Amino acid sequence: MRPITIADVAKQANVSKSTVSQYLNKRYEYMSDKTRKNIESAIEKLNYQPNIVARSLKQKSTFTVGVIVANILHTFSTHVIRAVENFFHDKGFQIIVCNADDEPVKEKKYIEMLRAKQVDGIIIFPTGGNLDLYERMLRDEFPIVFMDRTIKDMDIATVMLDNHLASKLAVDHFADKGYEHIAILTTSVIRNISPRVERIEGYRNAMAARGLEVNAEYIKTADLDRIALALNELFHLEKPPQALLAGNDIVLIEILKYIKEQGLRIPEDVGVIGIDEVPFANFFTPPITTVSQPAIDMARKAVDLLLQQMNNDLEEKDKSVIRLKPSLLERKSCITIK
CATH class of the missing domain: 3.40.50.2300 (Response regulator)
Known part of the structure; x- marks a missing residue:
């Protein structure tokens, strides 16, 4: 059997080939509802399949x-x-x-x-x-x-x-709750990946603006398989952080896993905020505060x-x-x- 063409569809729908072409390209501005329905019906009846390659070339x-x-x-x-x-x-x-x-x-x-x-x-x-x-x-x-x-x-x-603002929203929320010793943890910044670098910059700026000490020991970056080690270093400092800011959703998951494994409690032992909304944040126990991207x-x-x-x-x-x-x-x- 020969392939069905635009001409066949046009004949079946009783319209011109150019009208069928306009329909296929979703240009309906000067086309009545009746014409659209006739073409749609003709395409379905004839089982017409547009030639994508020919359309692309044209x-x-x-x-x-x-x-x-x-x-x-x-x-x-x-x-x-x-x-x-x-x-x-x-x-x-x-x-x-x-x-x-x-x-x-x-x-x-x-x-x-x-x-x-x-x-x-x-x-x-x-x-x-x-x-x-x-x-x-x-x-x-x-x-x-x-x-x-x-x-x-x-x-x-x-x-x-606006990654600087994302960190500021989190730091300001921690500060409003009375936290002073706030740490940030994100994935590696080896290639200067801008969101990670900017979120650390935003953290530094927001801490300074609130009159809080920017402690270099509280700023951690690590590959995914070393995040647990970085958390272990944080919690074994002479003065462990009171709060943790997760630089992205993957880091947040690693933080929650670590906290559970160590028998710590959120928020009684440590406050947590994650940058990036995650599906489980609203029904985790307790529900996790996040900074959401639009x-x-x-x-x-x-x-x-x-x-x-x-x-x-x-x-x-x-x-x-x-x-x-x-x-x-x-x-x-x-x-x-x-």
């Missing part, structure tokens, strides 16, 4: 976008991916999701693979280890948006959290910026770093200290 678009996350295990990453997929689906695009595991080598392979597949653009949570590739995409005027992380002196549109709003902004580049909507591309504000979700993991 419109010079694959209607596909790549998303490369640094670490898909972060709750924030999965929330952003879900929202990005929703927004692009509404625009008729599909997404390809790649997980770099915070490894520049994997990220490089994924960038090269996505470009070989001729995706229309890429949203990247950059590892920071492929400056040459980022610069090449800029030279090629290839649509690219960074999410969550910024690269110094890299002229690429970026959407990220993941959906951040995803929407990244999609808008990428679409602007893909559609050449603006003569002057927006290459600024756009920061969205976090919010504190107060629960029961801190106690008022007299």
Whole structure:
């Protein structure tokens, strides 16, 4: 049997081929509801399958976008991916999701693979280890948006959290409860990954602003498999911290595991706040106070910026770093200290 074509659909629906084409491209502005229903019915009756390759060649678009996350295990990453997929689906695009595991080598392979597949653009949570590739995409005027992380002196549109404010919200909440000896623990900053560095900077600034001592022993960074060791060092100091600020959701999980293993109690023995909302925070015992990122709003902004580049909507591309504000979700993991 010969393949069903647009002409067959048009004949069945009693409309022109251009009207069917407009329907397939979701251009309904000058199309009546009756016409839309007739075309939809014809497509279903004939079991018409659009030729994606031909469509891509004709419109010079694959209607596909790549998303490369640094670490898909972060709750924030999965929330952003879900929202990005929703927004692009509404625009008729599909997404390809790649997980770099915070490894520049994997990220490089994924960038090269996505470009070989001729995706229309890429949203990247950059590892920071492929400056040459980022610069090449800029030279090629290839649509690219960074999410969550910024690269110094890299002229690429970026959407990220106000990380200094995130730490300030947590430190201020601790201080309002009477805590003075506050520690921060985050994952490794070896490659100067901006959210981690900025959250430590925000912690330092907020502590100083509240007149609290910034104790270098209370600032810990470690790879995931050494977080328990870092916590052990904190709790064996001559003056252990009264409160812990987890720099991200993965660190928060490690902190909660350690506290349980050591027989400590939250908030009686130590107050805890995590940056990044997590699904279990509200029903953990006790419920954990978190600083939440506006993941959906951040995803929407990244999609808008990428679409602007893909559609050449603006003569002057927006290459600024756009920061969205976090919010504190107060629960029961801190106690008022007299």
